[in-house]
Amino acid sequence: MKKTIIIVDDHILIAKAIEGIINNFKDFTVINVAENGQDLIDKFENNCAIPDIILMDISMPIMNGFEAVSWLKQNHPNIKVMALSMQGDDNSVIKMIKNxxxxxxxxxxxxxxxxxxxxxxxTDGFFYPEWASKIINNAITGDNSKAIKISGREKEFLAYTITELSYKEIAEKMCCSPRTVETYRDQLCEKLGLKTRVGLAIFALKNGFAEL
Structure with a gap:
């Protein structure tokens, strides 16, 4: 079964062109197009089908991509959102990822x-081209990454952060209690200056901690 996609972009001609391209892909199909974040919310409230993936522009009227991604994180966290924009500056990349x-x-x-x-x-839950990965990695690790000491068990936990396992399931895999797993999470977030599992997963992928 094809994975479903919604495109959010205020430039309708561009959105339709992207829709045509994606509908020629073997494994994906576009089920809707929204003109901005608020239009997307309105569609959801009117029982629009929830997609697997959303391609999100950033610069849009009424509700921009930053705001829309933040809303989706709170209301539909299982939807995978990929920014698709003309803006490739550091601030835009980091803000979209954080949101x-x-x-x-x-x-x-x-x-x-x-x-x-x-x-x-x-398949992986994340995708960043090399240029974006460098921006994200620099923002996460800074210049002090080599000085950060990560224990063997913390490295094991980092590898599990890129999976779809819940923290309870990770605890079972690591043969420890959920509370211990939460401790690993909290300690790593403090060491790395991160706040979310997404940040930990990106760090794991970019720093060689993704393999069990």
Whole structure:
């Protein structure tokens, strides 16, 4: 079964062009197009089907991409959101990721690269091209990353953060209590200056802690 996608972009011609490209992909189909974040919310409130993935523009009237991603994180956290924008500056990338986006692409991306990115987003839960990964990694680790000491058990926990396992299930895998897992999480967040599991997962992927 194809994974479903909603495109959120105020430039309708661009949105329709992207829709046409995606509908030619083997594993994905576009089920709706929204003109901005508020339009997306309105569609959901009118019983629009909930998609697997949302491609989100940033610069839009009424409700921009930053606000829309934040709303989705609170109300539909299981939807994987990928930013698709002309804005590739550090602030935009970091803000979108902090607000809940799990991927980032520029609109000049080749269709084949878009398809590959959607596949990776669907299977891995995250996708960032090399240029975006550098921005994210620098923001997460800073210049003191080599001085951070991470224990063996914390490294094991980091590897599980990129999976879809709940913290309770991670505890079972690690043969410890859920409270211990929460302690690993809290200690790592404090060491790395992070606040969310997404941040921990990105750190794990970018720093070689993703393999069990």
């Amino acid at each position: 809940g986006a799990r991927g980032y692409l520029l609109k000049n991306t080749h269709p084949k690269d878009l398809e590959d990115a959607l596949i990776r987003l669907n």
